Amino acid sequence: MKKFLTAICAMASASCALAQETTTSPLEISGSVDTYFKYDFAKNPLNGKTSFVTDHNSVSLGMIDIALKKKTGKASFVGELSFGPRGQSQSIPDAAAGGSSFNIQNLYVNYDFTDQFSMTAGYMGTFVGYEVISPVGNFNYSTSYLFTNGPFQNAGIKATYKFSDKVSLMAGLFNDWNVYSATRGVSAIGGQLMVAPVEGWTAYINALSGAGYGGYGTIIDLTTSYQITEKFKLGLNAANYDIKDSSVQGSYAGAALYPQYAVADAVTIGLRGEYFKAKAYGTTAATSTTAVTLTANVKSGGLTFIPEVRLDHNSDKPFFNKSGAIAPNAGQFSLAAVYAF
């Protein structure tokens, strides 16, 4: 049976190979699936204040994610669908009839006018921030406060100019954050400067101003990572978001550091240390949280096994202890399995 299928696939691949001699590249299919178990040391799921990984003491679903991409000449498209808690209500808006989501993470078209200049339009994952929705794109399975409070998607139109392999610039017009349709018109302007000063080091300086979470505001973000040696990588994310109307909740500032070390070919250990400040609004004072997350990635082919321990602290006691009383600390242990194909 296996050889029969191998032969079928081989003949189909040969057909695809012949088709590749034209300017059309074949349809690309990729994706991931993930599942997790999390245990909150206070046995309270409300202690999870960041995105995803929300259940306590349960083998739970992440998402199944499938992406299609095709390029014909200078034009290409990407369509990415996701299903499951992480891929639906926890990351994309419920905008379809009956209060369900469209299941779309990315849906856009791109045109390469030249090798340096391209334009992209549609619904896209945000260019802001270090962490992303897909578990394949993050080292840690749980997410940071910076990720949770920042934009997830920016629908719009953008132009990118690549000056060289070391410098590129993007500028665009966008809808408000995390919506399929603009609620206040195409009223945000954004930009990204990418610099790669030395081999292995890439930095992105991002800015997005206009309609966003809580009204109109401006977010400035630095995202950078440096593969310093073959085994050691260091990442940094720092951001500041100010809403114009200071009486509205949602402004914040924070920074997170991501050192990672490969202890073996298949095993990498990483630490995320984060400081996050939710700024004051109206008569409500600011509040600050620090979080430390220790994570391992154990890889075998497409499968990554992710054990993780996380400790959060906020002296204003937003967490709960075992007896249900408010507490300044929270701790969680999780095990996740992510398969990328």
Added chain:
Amino acid sequence: MKYIILFLLVAFSIDLSAQQKQFSKDDNGKFIYYKVVDSQLLSKDTLLQRAKSFVNVVYKKSMKAESITDTSILAKGTMVIDKTILVAGHPSGEISYNFVFEARNGKYRFWLTDFLYIPYQRDRYGNFVATTRIGTPLERNPGKLNAGAWKDVVNSAYNKIDKFGEDFKKYLATNRVEKAKKKTETISTKKW
């Protein structure tokens, strides 16, 4: 009839699995793709000219000549390898290599070596990009956990390099001027 078709498919697939070739190793234990080709009708200068054209024109987006002499070319290059899922797939990584070409009258040789693998990962926009700029030598033993996946990488790399080698040999054997002249032939239906 269906059993005959099934037999042919099985026989074809067995033939396929037997044909998976592998890299040879050089004196230093590094993978090498090495070919010596007899090209008795062609002079050293013609071979060199065509090889230069191959590197600087045909493969200009993925190769860069480092040194050109009157008998040899040294170049560096990269090529993307794919992961196939049934009839579709996606880029899974890239292989960088060093390319050496040497020519004599009526004969030439070339080899590719110093293969480094850089894995790709899907970014936030659904595109595949390099996860690091530090490559892993293809000869490296990845350990038990990733042995299967690494074997697929090495096989994909070999297939791509082999295709490159065949394209290169075909290019050197082809007279571009005569091929261009052939394209201008037209057929007249007035006289027959």
